[in-house]
Amino acid sequence: MTENRELHPKVEKSFELIGKRWTGLIIYVLMSGPKRFSELSETIPDLSRRMLTERIKELEEHGVVVRNVIPDRPIRSEYSLTQKGTELGKILGPISQWAESWVKD
Amino acid sequence: MTENRELHPKVEKSFELIGKRWTGLIIYVLMSGPKRFSELSETIPDLSRRMLTERIKELEEHGVVVRNVIPDRPIRSEYSLTQKGTELGKILGPISQWAESWVKD
Numbered sequence: 157m158t159e160n161r162e163l164h165p166k167v168e169k170s171f172e173l174i175g176k177r178w179t180g181l182i183i184y185v186l187m188s189g190p191k192r193f194s195e196l197s198e199t200i201p202d203l204s205r206r207m208l209t210e211r212i213k214e215l216e217e218h219g220v221v222v223r224n225v226i227p228d229r230p231i232r233s234e235y236s237l238t239q240k241g242t243e244l245g246k247i248l249g250p251i252s253q254w255a256e257s258w259v260k261d
Numbered sequence: 262m263t264e265n266r267e268l269h270p271k272v273e274k275s276f277e278l279i280g281k282r283w284t285g286l287i288i289y290v291l292m293s294g295p296k297r298f299s300e301l302s303e304t305i306p307d308l309s310r311r312m313l314t315e316r317i318k319e320l321e322e323h324g325v326v327v328r329n330v331i332p333d334r335p336i337r338s339e340y341s342l343t344q345k346g347t348e349l350g351k352i353l354g355p356i357s358q359w360a361e362s363w364v365k366d
Contacts, residue, residue, distance in 0.1 A: 163290070163304060166360035171286040174279060174356070181276040185268070199268060219363075240363045247359055250352050251279070255271035258324075258345045 173218060178203050178211050180248055183220065183237065187245040190224065190236035220244060278323060283308050283316050285353055288325065288342065292350040295329065295341035325349060 174180045178200065185191065185199050193212075197205055212235060215221035220241035225233050237245055279285045283305065290296065290304050298317075302310055317340060320326035325346035330338050342350055 163286070164357070164360065165366065166364040167289070167357050168286065168305075168307070169364050170356050170360040171289065172282070175282045175285050177277070177280045180280050181268070181273065184272070184276065200273075202273070243359055243363065244356075247352070247355050251275050251349075252269070252272045254348055254352055255269065255275040258348065259271040259274050261270065 173220075174244075174248070176211070176214070178207060179215065180251075182208075182211055182215065183241060183245050184248055184251070186221065186235065186237045186241070187249055190234040192232065192234045196235065215241070278325075279349075279353070281316070281319070283312060284320065285356075287313075287316055287320065288346060288350050289353055289356070291326065291340065291342045291346070292354055295339040297337065297339045301340065320346070 174183075181200060181203075182196065185196060191199070193205075193208070196212075197203070197208055200208070203211075212221060212223075216223065218240075219238055221235050222238050222241075223233050223235055225231060279288075286305060286308075287301065290301060296304070298310075298313070301317075302308070302313055305313070308316075317326060317328075321328065323345075324343055326340050327343050327346075328338050328340055330336060
């Protein structure tokens, strides 16, 4: 009943990544398509711009998010999920159905 | 491309729950079956007993984890996932495959 398996360090690292406030939500929001910084900020109004900057930086360092430069005038950039990020987003996506079923307003 | 949907408060709450350090990992570990406090503590050695106590309390308050009293002598207790917790665990479980594919040692 209490099968005692060792935790793989990779699993621990993964949960450390999504176990930071806002990280999962940023990935979730990016699953609907690339977003400019301002769009991310507007979609998650409770998240300060300073914290959003920090989280995006971490996600870029983890290879989960990438910044793309759009050659418009004026030049602008947007953030999107890498393949690594998209695979994680596919796992986290169903949380919205879970939320609908189980979380109280 | 940048379909701007509003975030449902329930979705935000759910990511707030798993976006606390150790929470996802505790749920993941409990997916392998009920665990005594000491077993949880041993399985996640980097997590202090004080923090484990706090996280379990929060998960109980969210109806994700339940404490079961085992009528042994001496009496003992163990923690297991509720149905709500099990459904969340099923979503988070595949993170181990993602970790295997994408996370560096």
